Amino acid sequence: MIPSSQEMEEELRFHIESRAADLEKRGRTPQQALREARLEFGSVPRYLEEGRVARGWRWRDLAAGSFAAASRFFHRSPAFACVSILTLTLGIGVATLIASLAHGILLAPLRYPDADRLYNVRIASPPFASIHADLPVSANHVEAWRQQCTLCEAITLIDGAVYSLAGHSARVNALEVTPDFFHIVGADAQAGRTLQPNEYGPAAPRLALLSDQLWRSRFQADPRIIGATIHLDNEPTKIAGVLPPTLPLPHGEQLGEMMHFPPSIDLILPSRVDAEAEDPTHFRWSALVKLRPGASVAAAQSQMDAILAPLARSAELEMHPKLIPLHSQITSDAHLPLRLLLAAAALLLLVVSANFGNLQLARIADRRKDVAIHSALGATRAGLLIHGLSEPLLLVSIGACAAWLSAIAALRLLTRLGPAFLPRLPEVSLNPGAWVLAASLPAVTAALCVLIPLRAFSRIEPGHSLHLVSLPGERRLRQSLLFTAASASVALAGVAAILLLSYTRLRTTDHGFATAQLSTLHITTPARVTDPAARRQQHATLLNKLRSLPGVHAAASANRLPLQGETWVNPIQRPAARYTDGPLGTWRFVSNGYFAAAGTALRAGRDFSIADQGQRVAIVSERVANEIFPGEDPLGRLIVQEERGSVLHARIVGVVADAKARHIESRAPLMVYLPDWQAQGPDAFYLIRSFGDTAELLARIQQEVAANGMELPVERIASMQRMVDNATASRRWQTIWTAAFALAAVLTACLGLAGVVAFQVSRRVTEIGIRMALGATRFHTARLLLRDSLLPIWPGLLVGTAFAMSAALVLQPSLYSVGLRDAWVPLATAALVALAATSTAATAVFRAINIEPAHALRAE
Amino acid sequence: MSQAIMPGTLDLLILKAVSLGQQHGYGVLLRIEQLSNGAWAIEQGALYPALYRLETKGWIKSEWGTSDNNRRAKFYELTAAGRKQLRLESENWRRTVALMDLALGTESA
Structure with missing residues (x-):
């Protein structure tokens, strides 16, 4: 049976003690005997090491050694260990999840046979190009x-x-x-x-x-x-x-x-x-x-x-056919959000890795005396390295396992929630390659932070190395890690702030309709009712009944609601020009009271009224007023209306605010509203503005609809708020995720900085003691320490800000209402991060130097 | 006066010592000292890497047992392969000695 390290130690101990016992029998004192036995035996670490080499390098040793080292580490600094593992879990987990999503959604072929020969067919029609790229x-x-x-x-x-x-x-x-x-x-x-x-x-x-x-x-x-x-x-x-x-x-x-x-x-x-x-x-x-x-x-x-x-x-x-590869058709909307999230996850992982590396560097530097003694006692370089690497590798392994489990849970949750901007979610599985890659970044960083100083260290004479204040190359390594963490977290925070600004603007801008207390219902007349007049009558009766319900503040109906897209797209023009010369616009049929219910402001003129029945009247949006009737009062003017092939004229009686018809992020189209008695299909969308208990009201409404011989299934009820939520979901997900990653990155970076500063101060405790004994004030000492710790942060902030600004420039076309005037946002974010970093470091410094000079001098 | 043993001979000495019966590491050392009438000195720690090397090669095997003074100790014994190896190396050694003697002309003296 090939021995483990523990068994080897036990065997060697048995040898020395047996020898000592023999020597005692020959008349030595116990102390003399033990000393002599040890001398005869030679260097225990050296023979242990040679023994290990002789018996071959074994995983069990590394595991046992790591376990012992890690348990010592957990025991000595549980908070540090937990924070390390938590940040590693977060960094690796997020990177694994996002990379798996990107791979499964954007790169993996569709699960259809010969998927590369499949195309979605659309129609490109130049007359419609201003409204739809394809149909x-x-x-x-x-x-x-x-x-x-x-x-x-x-x-x-x-x-x-x-x-x-x-x-x-x-x-x-x-x-x-x-x-x-x-x-x-x-x-x-x-x-x-x-x-x-x-x-x-x-x-x-x-x-x-x-x-x-x-x-x-x-x-x-x-x-x-x-x-x-x-x-x-x-x-x-x-x-x-x-x-x-x-x-x-x-x-x-x-x-x-x-x-x-x-x-x-x-x-x-x-x-x-x-x-x-x-x-x-x-x-x-x-x-x-x-x-x-x-x-x-x-x-x-x-x-x-x-x-x-x-x-x-x-x-x-x-019109012309347009063949779009099915894969790019399905994934087109996911490209930008996923790439953005992938970059954000990479930055977060970078911050986590730099931090982890710094922590390991501090620990190795802290143990430099042990290392010097071990190497003086004959430990081989390989032994030292394995010893030094065992702790970071174990921490990374624990973090990586936790990350895999968390990523699985997150992917399951995500698949259940099924955000619309992520297609193919059920086809996505966690990617082991991405996981290994993600885990190897902190592992390699930490390994370099152990290897580089140790390699240089092992070349120095043991006698000399015992007196070293720091490890060779340590300072440069630490500064570059701090720089990396600072620049990556500032870059991420800057981009997140820009996204947040864009999303806030999207949600707070007036899109031409209100959302508060507004419910929408999609109601269809039964298939047996085919006469338009009968349908109209049925809808009119229902609308009147709904208006009289207690709790209903306003009610109206339309053939389409805001954000639901177009049903009618026709030219909008004055009577003089040839029909089809005018620009294309959206035409909608609405009941009277629609604008009040929808919260679309009336800018001039009036709403439709019952008295308009039998006359051709229209209400136009502000854009129509400005673009078709520039510099004129559109009220009372005529507009061309096409109905079943014949061209008619409608008189404009009102002008209302522009409202988004399809995309909440694109400009409101030219819109003409016609009274709903001019056309009535089987479908109508109702807007109900109410106060009080919505659920109770909806139950009453369902009763009324049923009493009217129509149907209102639950899935056809939605609040206007939810429609806006759905329309902004993709941007909300991107923003929340990026902001969460950024917050995590900044927190991690600050934690790391605090750790590094505390370590630096503890190492300079003698110097501090001397300075303060010679009369330096606490403030001066703190300033000196702070300057040294924060020095590498400033270039990091600059580079991070520059990165965030360039990213904002690249993203700008896809952002809502964000422009050059918002360049201050990444700057302000960087300033906030700088403030957080400075106060973190200052807190750590002041806590550390709150010591008596005499105590500090004794610390060595 | 004790003398350092020749390089490369430690393995053979250990095999020989172990061939005389199950021994723990310290016992192997004592046996070697006894075999050489105390003339050979080895740095004692060097014994162990050699033991592990021989064990890895499959020439000796070990198990934990109890020593004379009732302590837990690891005991080594020769395997069949080890016995064969010992025979082979002993022959080699004798041949080498004979050849060296021949070369140095000490045989006739």
């Missing part, structure tokens, strides 16, 4: 491509729909697709079958594939469900199969603007759209295409363009 496709285009495109291996339509499932309380979300869909996503049914090539279109039989989740929750995973009939919106539908459990499906606006998919899909149904009869300017479907192997995007795009050309000519609208 969804028409089913009509897809049918043409399906029949004629030779470079396309498969092409599918995708649409979202919501159904009520008989016997199921909540509504179910469905995707409506064409049969190529299953080939494109590479999915086969886990039970039953997918769709056959002819099973779509208006005459197709009603079939459905269940999601794994719905199959388990609603049908107890019963395989006999295949072929059974369920009722969707009361229509019998046969279950063809069950989807595999891990099939990534689009959600949110992942397939481009104006195509909004729910977060989870319960069913896939064959599309029943009559694609050949569909209007080629009806832009409301998503389409995915899989190109043939070897087909170039450019060639496919131009072939698809040629196929689309006759449709575009007949529709008199210029």
Whole structure:
């Protein structure tokens, strides 16, 4: 059995003691005997070391040595050890999590077969370019491509729909697709079958594939469900199969603007759209295409363009297909936030590593006498290094393990919360490579901080090295670490402050509507009511009833609410010009009282009134007033309105504040509001401003809606506040995360600085004692010590500020309302960090020098 | 007057000492001193790296036991491989001595 270090020590001790006992028998005194035995034996550390070499280097020793060292360390300075491990956990954990997210979302290929041949198809139409860079496709285009495109291996339509499932309380979300869909996503049914090539279109039989989740929750995973009939919106539908459990499906606006998919899909149904009869300017479907192997995007795009050309000519609208690689389409919104967070995590890890390195440097410097004695006694250089490295490596290992566990928990939580700006979250798993890389930064830094001084140290004569005040190279190393920590934390804090400013401005700016106490309801008239007049009547009756409910302050309805995007995009112009010459703007139908309920300020004129019925009237936004009627009073003037192909004129009766229609961060569009009695579809969005208990009121409202023969499912109720929260979620996540990382970095850096200063002071305690005995005041001594400790911080602050400013410049186009005038923010942040650093260091210095000179002199 | 042992011979001496029966490290030392009638001196600590080296090579094996004075001590004994090695090295040594004698012309004296 090959011995451990402990066993070796025991064996050597046994030898020396046995020898001493023999010598005692020969007449030596016990002391003499022991001394002689030791002399005869030779250097114990040397033979232990040679013994270790002879028996081969072993992990068990390192582990045992590290454990012993670490337990001594924990025992002596538990707070220091805990802070080290906590900061390491934080730094490594954050870096692992963010790098895993970046890898899993941005780099890993999509989980579809031949994912590099998949493209999202959008339409670029120059007349719409000012409002939409691209549009969804028409089913009509897809049918043409399906029949004629030779470079396309498969092409599918995708649409979202919501159904009520008989016997199921909540509504179910469905995707409506064409049969190529299953080939494109590479999915086969886990039970039953997918769709056959002819099973779509208006005459197709009603079939459905269940999601794994719905199959388990609603049908107890019963395989006999295949072929059974369920009722969707009361229509019998046969279950063809069950989807595999891990099939990534689009959600949110992942397939481009104006195509909004729910977060989870319960069913896939064959599309029943009559694609050949569909209007080629009806832009409301998503389409995915899989190109043939070897087909170039450019060639496919131009072939698809040629196929689309006759449709575009007949529709008199210029339009071209745009093929966007599916991977970049899905991940486009995540690039900037993830890169930003990755940089922030890297900076935090840098601060943590620099700090940890400094701590280890201080500990090695503190033990320089032990080291000198050990090496004088014959310990080999390798032995010294292993001894010196064991503690930092053990701390890093503990920190790294804790970091892995925390990162797993954080990733789970994140997947459950599912922030919309992070696509593909269920596909992300922690990346061991990223973890090892993250853990190696503090490990390597600490190792360098141990190795560099020790290497230089071991070259010095033991007799000389015992008298060294500091380790060779120690000062330069410590200063560069302090510099690194200061610059990285200031840079991170500066960027976080800029993000915070941008987010605060986004949340406090007036976007043209209020949010307080404002609930929104999406109410649909039943499918059997097809007459617009009847729908109008139903909605008008409901609105009146809602207005009379106790607690309701104001109520109004509109065909779309702020931030919900466009339904009507038409030119806005005076009657004189040729129609379609005017700039495109958003048209909305609203009830009277809408502006008061929405909190959109009336700038001139008046709201719609009942007396306007039968007349063509309009209310325009300030931008319309300024851009279409510059320098004139728009009230009473006419504006062109298109209705079912005929051109009519509406008289402007009011001007209201600009309001954001789609993106909260982009400029409010040109907007024209028309009274809702001019058009009424089945859907209307209600705005209810209320006071008192909202939950109770909503229950009353649901009763009224039901009494009126309409439906109001819970998922169609939202507060305006929540809509704004959703619209600003991506920026909020980025800001909160970056700010949290920055705070952690600054705190860590300050803690590290305090540690370094305290250590420096404790080492100079004799010098301080002499200075103070010679009459230096406490203040002078403190100033001297502070100057030395803070010296490397200043260049760090400068470099960090410069970094933050350049980062702000790079980020500026993607920030909300932040410009050159805000250059003071990183400066102010740096000043705050400097203040924090100075006060931390000052506290540490004053605490340390609060000693009597006589005591200080005795300390050596 | 004791004399330092020749380099490279310590391993052979240890194998020889251990071949005479199970011994702890200090016992091995005493046995070597006894074998040489106290003529050889080795720095005692040097014994242990040599013991570990031989153990790593598989020529001796060890186990913890109790010494004469009732203390825990580690005892070494020769393995089969060690016995073979001892034979081989002893032969080598004799051959070397014979050759050296021949070369130095001391055989006839």
